[in-house]
Amino acid sequence: GAGVSQTPSNKVTEKGKYVELRCDPISGHTALYWYRQSLGQGPEFLIYFQGTGAADDSGLPNDRFFAVRPEGSVSTLKIQRTERGDSAMYLCASSAGQGAYEQYFGPGTRLTVT
Amino acid sequence: GESVGLHLPTLSVQEGDNSIINCAYSNSASDYFIWYKQESGKGPQFIIDIRSNMDKRQGQRVTVLLNKTVKHLSLQIAATQPGDSAVYFCAEPSGTYKYIFGTGTRLKVLA
Numbered sequence: 001g002a003g004v005s006q007t008p009s010n011k012v013t014e015k016g017k018y019v020e021l022r023c024d025p026i027s028g029h030t031a032l033y034w035y036r037q038s039l040g041q042g043p044e045f046l047i048y049f050q051g052t053g054a055a056d057d058s059g060l061p062n063d064r065f066f067a068v069r070p071e072g073s074v075s076t077l078k079i080q081r082t083e084r085g086d087s088a089m090y091l092c093a094s095s096a097g098q099g100a101y102e103q104y105f106g107p108g109t110r111l112t113v114t
Numbered sequence: 115g116e117s118v119g120l121h122l123p124t125l126s127v128q129e130g131d132n133s134i135i136n137c138a139y140s141n142s143a144s145d146y147f148i149w150y151k152q153e154s155g156k157g158p159q160f161i162i163d164i165r166s167n168m169d170k171r172q173g174q175r176v177t178v179l180l181n182k183t184v185k186h187l188s189l190q191i192a193a194t195q196p197g198d199s200a201v202y203f204c205a206e207p208s209g210t211y212k213y214i215f216g217t218g219t220r221l222k223v224l225a
Contacts, residue, residue: 042215105157
């Protein structure tokens with residue numbers, strides 16, 4: 001079956017621009033997560049959705065970052081006024097529900113801010 | 115493909131040998147752990163999990179050992195194959211849904 005998909009796979013943008021990263025979770029998965037991974041590091045939690053609502057956005061680094069999941073399926077991570085330090089791999093994961101369930105990761109979007 | 119990390123601890127193993135990857139975790143109250151495999155340019159892939167009421171769990175060619183006394187996990191891969199080359203992360207929960215990932219170990223399989 002289809003796994004988690006993310007688009008685009010690569011995004012190059014200029015400093016100061018706005019970007020949107022999209023995540024399509026596994027069908028039926030109610031929980032969706034965004035992580036950010038810098039080179040040489042493990043993924044770091046950004047935000048968690050249960051259904052349409054952001055249950056925990058404590059990992060978002062600042063107010064330039066925002067994410068939505070309006071219909072409880074597809075999610076978009078939005079970054080305003082991008083900075084070079086935002087360059088990283090952005091990973092999306094989904095799981096069947098809250099709790100210690102296996103999280104299935106997408107292939108990620110590599111964001112490069114020049 | 116793009117490298118996941120350039121300065122990770124690296125374990126080099128001859129093809130056919132067994133690999134042991136280690137991980138120290140931080141929270142003694144953690145009750146669940148996962149090992150993920152991440153190939154270059156891809157997202158992490160679930161390998162095996164273990165709950166804290168177990169000290170060993172076996173999968174296909176993989177075994178995870180948990181030592182709660184010293185807060186240590188290990189992943190053993192039997193008869194390592196070239197396709198096992200990747201970065202391996204252990205992850206422990208933070209709360210009921212977040213995971214904290216370790217820094218990872220790069221496994222290189224030598225032909």
